[in-house]
Amino acid sequence: MVQALNRALNDIMAKNPSVVILGEDVGVDGGVFRVTDGLISKFGPERVIDTPLAEIGIVGMSIGMAISGLRPIPEIQFQDFIYTAMDQIINQMAKIRYRSGGEYTCPVVLRAPYGGGVKGGLYHSQSGETYFAHTAGLIVVTPSTPTDAIGLLYSAIDGNDPVIFLEPKRLYRSVKEDVPDNVPKVPIGKAKIIREGDELSIITYGPMVPTVVSTVQKNNINADVIDLRTLVPMDRDAIIGSVKKTGRVVIVHEAPRTLGLGSEIAALVAERAIDSLLAPVIRVTGPDSPFPYRYEDYYVPNEKRIMKAIKRVTEEA
Amino acid sequence: MVQALNRALNDIMAKNPSVVILGEDVGVDGGVFRVTDGLISKFGPERVIDTPLAEIGIVGMSIGMAISGLRPIPEIQFQDFIYTAMDQIINQMAKIRYRSGGEYTCPVVLRAPYGGGVKGGLYHSQSGETYFAHTAGLIVVTPSTPTDAIGLLYSAIDGNDPVIFLEPKRLYRSVKEDVPDNVPKVPIGKAKIIREGDELSIITYGPMVPTVVSTVQKNNINADVIDLRTLVPMDRDAIIGSVKKTGRVVIVHEAPRTLGLGSEIAALVAERAIDSLLAPVIRVTGPDSPFPYRYEDYYVPNEKRIMKAIKRVTEEA
Amino acid sequence: MEMEKLTSAEKSAYIKAFTAMVLGRTLDKKIVNAQRQGRVGFYTPTMGQEATQVGLSMSLGREDFIYGYYRDVSLLLHRGAPMEAIINQIMGNSKDVEKGRQMPSHFSYKGVNFMSVPSPVGTNLPLAVGSAYAFKLRKEKGVVVATFGDGATSTPDFHVAMNMAAVFHVPVVFVCENNGWAISLPVEKQTETEIYKKADAYGMKGILVDGNNFLEMYKTCTEAVNNVRSGGGPVLIEARSYRMGAHSTSDDPTKYRKDEVKEGDAKDPLIIAEKILKDLNIGDDKLVEKIKAEAQRIVDAKFQECEKIPPPEPITAFQEVYSKNTWMLDEEVGDILD
Amino acid sequence: MEMEKLTSAEKSAYIKAFTAMVLGRTLDKKIVNAQRQGRVGFYTPTMGQEATQVGLSMSLGREDFIYGYYRDVSLLLHRGAPMEAIINQIMGNSKDVEKGRQMPSHFSYKGVNFMSVPSPVGTNLPLAVGSAYAFKLRKEKGVVVATFGDGATSTPDFHVAMNMAAVFHVPVVFVCENNGWAISLPVEKQTETEIYKKADAYGMKGILVDGNNFLEMYKTCTEAVNNVRSGGGPVLIEARSYRMGAHSTSDDPTKYRKDEVKEGDAKDPLIIAEKILKDLNIGDDKLVEKIKAEAQRIVDAKFQECEKIPPPEPITAFQEVYSKNTWMLDEEVGDILD
Ligand SMILES: Cc1ncc(C[n+]2csc(CCOP(=O)(O)OP(=O)(O)O)c2C)c(N)n1
């Protein structure tokens, strides 16, 4: 996925001279995960900007750049460090268009690696999608494959709204895929039905997608597997359509359970598909605790826990 | 409620010399809502501290004070301004005990007025409880009456965990009540069943409680009305118990719908009481938009919208 | 006062400046009164900062972009924003460009490149650096101006913006309108140093100027702005004045201060401006009175006019959250307006 | 080098200092090697900052409280934290006081008043001010020390902490361990001024010191700390050294720099310390070699010992989130461990 993102950024920057990249170590170093590798030598330090250590500045400058007509793609080195910039995100980025009566807009595409997978402990593993998804005014997307990463990035940069682009760092190097030459845009707001089945609906996204898919394959589960791709606005029709068909739901994500994205999905189901439900809606998620250095594998949902949930919803009358 | 809080703070400071208050304008001015009025002349400027304008500092200093044995009660002037301090809250306050292996603790009681009611527009009306409730390590409480405000504050200051104490500014002056001389502690984690009924369960908290109660009274609704009081950890048993009895649920809060607290409540119900459910779980909430200056009354749930929801769940088969 | 020979352009510029200051003051008092009568919801009086704002505005060009703050009424007026735009915002009526979404005093006026004001103090500063970066990258000649109070210098955003502006050497002018107070906190308790000296910490030039004197402001700002415009890098200007009114219409300053400067005092920027006009032989009592009377007439008329404008449609309160509403919002608003 | 007459207490203090530096360096290399062999998950080498840390530590008392950062290994050792505590943290084993919850290099050791290190850069600084406030309120004689890198000076927290420390006049010592780099960003691109000069912006004293020389550090810090302790208000000390290693074991510095200082160079703090010992006639080659050999022996032995310690129980990863687990967490962990 790192190479895919790098390729997409290359394309985007070559096509549009208004696009700039900024963040810590994104230039000379090429980013700590190498996503921006080589860009500075191609596009110069004016467009690939190594910033001082201040997320408020990275995000705040990006907002100002966008207001003044640029198309910034800031990088937050680890999503865990985004919170010093939270005010800029909640009170500025998400509200520029609204508060100015539509006279100013804020098309920033904010990239941030999130989730576990690098033995990073409580400060290099967080999954903070709830903080963004709850903030009206932000689009939130997350790819689960290299091709989707490119397609979503194209859509994000073509839109006119601020986008929080969450990159599952667990999948940066683990997923291999033949990426086609011409990757089409992945539309914002549309989920992908990865597999179809009748017995239950498994709803997931980002870092958990490969785990869910391999669990389903290995155990021959007859399930719809939905990769949300866009977290806000969520693809209600895909979710509700599937649940109406299967009547059983398992939601899988890595973020802590309480008010994790799963709670919104469960609420949508409880609001719109209650008549079709044949079993409790089960969430398989990270626990309501910080992310530990040791026992990462216990924190992150795994095959065993997913299977337990699947059994529970399918065995229920 | 302002007077009740002021009285409780007076008590607490008189009893425990380790308690300090800090924030913008909390001293000489007595707080912009007058909650800390008069405290500085009683307890001196060393314990009632007017700070420079920086929420990171107010929160960050409080955390350090708590680590070093004080019992700080910081005030954020409006909850909307807490986001510059979000990193301190998420990455420090909520994680001190955990990351230090329990060797250091962080008993800070962070007070912040929240919600609409003062014609404050998008930056003086926010209800950000989700941001805190999703953060493991924080206790989140919110009173709906002056007596509860005192009782919850006593519990908060007696505990050993960081508490986000959200004060519904809409109720600061609107609710009158005879507050008894000796107010008992309100236990953390326990909801209050304000009214009992059989036809449905209405779950709400903080600023929406009086609106829900008056709606139910005026329209003679035969409902359980549950005031959560503690948002984290939520009183699961009170919620599930009531839903099992009534089979119908309406959730009312002012925060935006997507990933508002209602989504967690709905998810709990969908997980644990699905067999008892006789109707969809309906959320009556603020919309997924910023809070407008004009048309505050449209943003905030009102009798009409609550009644519509009640009708919908009770008329359903 | 140095008695240089003034060109007629200079003379009319000074009269224009004085007029804007008088208009600002007159409008201010009108709104404060209207608020007391319940005709306006809220307001942050700007009295005492007219010279700071007008002097600054005189040094700027049309192409320059302003991240202002909630007291910048005289700046807006001098820069050419129609008075109606200000009053409509205060009233949040259907002609308010912000469509009644923001609290009074949170102005926006694209016609004079004045970006919509947020409430959280200091948070516009990093945006100003970003805009200035865009100007520099595109080799445009505009500069970006950020105004803010003394309280704002304590915020995280101030520090980060100053540092990044200096590191990236962008054309931004930071103007601290130091009115001595941040609600109840005097500037002496806000920080242990003089504000303009904070520039040193960033390798930036810091300038102190008398913000009560529009001519001093004009001259100092012109030099500073020209230097920024010609690639000299960012600058911090501290303009010292005094907040003559309450912090806002919700504030009661008697809780924490005696008003040290009152209208008509020698330090009142309008009194100083009047004296300048007279000393430079640009105006006399008659002119001053005429300008004041005219200002009152205009303010009264505009205010009355704007009060008749109907409120925006309720639905506008829930639009433009995105380029296209989400389905959630559409549904929710459907329910609300139903 | 001034040839003053040294007391025997001084002599042994200097030997202790040198020993701590050697231990720090030896341990550093041991861990970096172990990481390459996959025996350790991650590490942030501290090589080059030994003199800064040890000189600082020499100036402090037991009662002082430290908000350190991830490179403060030599500081911990000199202050008396057992080497096992450091290695156990690196390994996250069952004797790690943090119970394997934190990444390597995020030390905690209450026995020497060293607060658990978080990753987000700079964010400990406001905490240090709060702790210092507590000390002052209770009239205790301890001072609070916050250490951090050059990169940290750009953070919001740095600004706010410095300003509040000065306003409240609390006993806090800010020590910037300026090693020239923040990952790939050289300090010249981090900010346009020298770091110690940033103190001026807060009305605080700023001091520049050679962080490669433990004796200079010791003397400068002692004076500064004593002044803080006696109520002189906070201070900012900039100690200049050089990050001789990679930023971390995940970093490849060849992408962005040539290593300007190598082990054994004249600027290597250990070489400087050796020379000091010899110049002051405290030690000779033999002593130095003995200390080094002894250090190697200790490090090897301790490392081997700690490697045998079993990991913590999985359940410890999900405890102490609160004083008492929530029902949610209990349930979730039940499911996880089931
Ligand atoms: C981040 C933040 N914290 C608190 C407030 C509440 N508040 C509004 S104005 C103000 C004082 C601002 O003082 P200053 O910057 O000097 O500007 P002035 O009002 O004096 O013009 C405060 C504390 C806010 N708007 N934003």
Ligand SMILES: Cc1ncc(C[n+]2csc(CCOP(=O)(O)OP(=O)(O)O)c2C)c(N)n1
């Ligand atoms: C707020 C935050 N942003 C980014 C990072 C990632 N990061 C870790 S260390 C570092 C550089 C720190 O440099 P400096 O403060 O000079 O300390 P040094 O590592 O040189 O000792 C960065 C950017 C972080 N830990 N915290």
Ligand SMILES: [Mg+2]
């Ligand atoms: Mg002020």
Ligand SMILES: [Mg+2]
């Ligand atoms: Mg460094």
